[in-house]
Structures are given as C-alpha cells and as structure tokens.
Amino acid sequence: MEIRLTVNDEQKIWQAAPGENLRDLLRREGYLSVKYGCDSGTCGVCTVLFDGRAAHSCTILAAQADGHKVTTVEGLDDQGRLDALQEAFMETGAVQCGYCTPGMLLAAKSLLAENQTPDDDEIKDALNTVLCRCTGYVKQEKAVKLFITRTKGA
Numbered sequence: 001m002e003i004r005l006t007v008n009d010e011q012k013i014w015q016a017a018p019g020e021n022l023r024d025l026l027r028r029e030g031y032l033s034v035k036y037g038c039d040s041g042t043c044g045v046c047t048v049l050f051d052g053r054a055a056h057s058c059t060i061l062a063a064q065a066d067g068h069k070v071t072t073v074e075g076l077d078d079q080g081r082l083d084a085l086q087e088a089f090m091e092t093g094a095v096q097c098g099y100c101t102p103g104m105l106l107a108a109k110s111l112l113a114e115n116q117t118p119d120d121d122e123i124k125d126a127l128n129t130v131l132c133r134c135t136g137y138v139k140q141e142k143a144v145k146l147f148i149t150r151t152k153g154a
Contacts, residue, residue, distance in 0.1 A: 022050075
C-alpha cells in the first residue's frame with residue numbers, strides 16, 4: 001500500500017506491507033536512528049516524534065502514519081549542526097553507548113515542546129519512557145536541565 005507522510009519536514013511516498021510497523025518502514029528507508037528493541041513499546045529505543053509527540057514507532061503501523069508528520073533524530077540537525085539539545089547531551093556525557101540516545105533526545109524534545117520549564121519529576125518521567133541499560137539517567141537529566149538553562153537565557 002502507498003503511504004504518504006512527512007519525515008523530517010520532507011514529503012515522502014513509500015510502499016508498505018499491510019502489517020509493517022513504522023519503525024521497520026523508517027529503517028528500510030534509511031532512518032537508522034530509529035532502533036530495534038522490544039517490539040512491544042516498552043523499551044522506547046524506537047521513539048520518534050509523531051505529529052510532535054513522542055511515540056514508540058514499533059507500535060504504530062505504517063498505514064497509521066499515512067498523512068502524519070514524523071521526526072527522527074536525523075531531522076534535528078540545524079543545517080548540518082547539532083541541535084542545542086543534542087549539544088547539551090554531548091557536553092554532559094549523556095550519550096554513553098548511544099543506543100538509547102535518539103529515543104532519549106526525542107522524548108526530551110516532546111516534553112520540552114509541551115513544557116519549557118519541566119520540574120525534575122517531569123524530566124525523569126519523560127526520560128524513563130526510554131530504557132537505558134548503561135546509565136542511571138543522571139547525565140540525561142543534567143543535559144535537559146542544561147538545555148533549559150541555556151534557552152531561558154537566550
């Protein structure tokens with residue numbers, strides 16, 4: 001079936017199998033930041049922004065994405081430069097092995113789009129939607145707080 005969607009602000013028309021999920025479609029089309037994980041929506045490493053909100057792409061059928069807007073980490077760059085949140089992740093060492101990093105970034109982006117000054121619990125809740133096996137989420141939380149501090153001063 002034909003799927004029409006906007007990925008990282010570019011209109012796309014792709015063919016998808018009836019039972020194919022959005023994660024598999026995106027990876028097939030080269031968006032490798034969308035990771036394989038649990039296939040049940042519990043680990044969050046496949047997180048994308050779906051119409052601006054964090055969503056686990058392994059639980060969305062490609063057909064359900066028809067007509068919608070999807071953002072992956074590949075879409076965060078600013079003319080080849082890292083986005084300010086990506087910079088904060090790098091500066092605080094929040095990238096560790098990097099496997100969960102795309103999902104963490106997009107979970108944080110979703111939170112910050114809804115709430116520019118989240119409290120500690122809100123930050124933890126957003127980041128905890130993505131399983132990180134390397135850290136205790138401390139550096140990722142620090143990165144989000146650094147981003148908030150910098151954007152307040154801008």
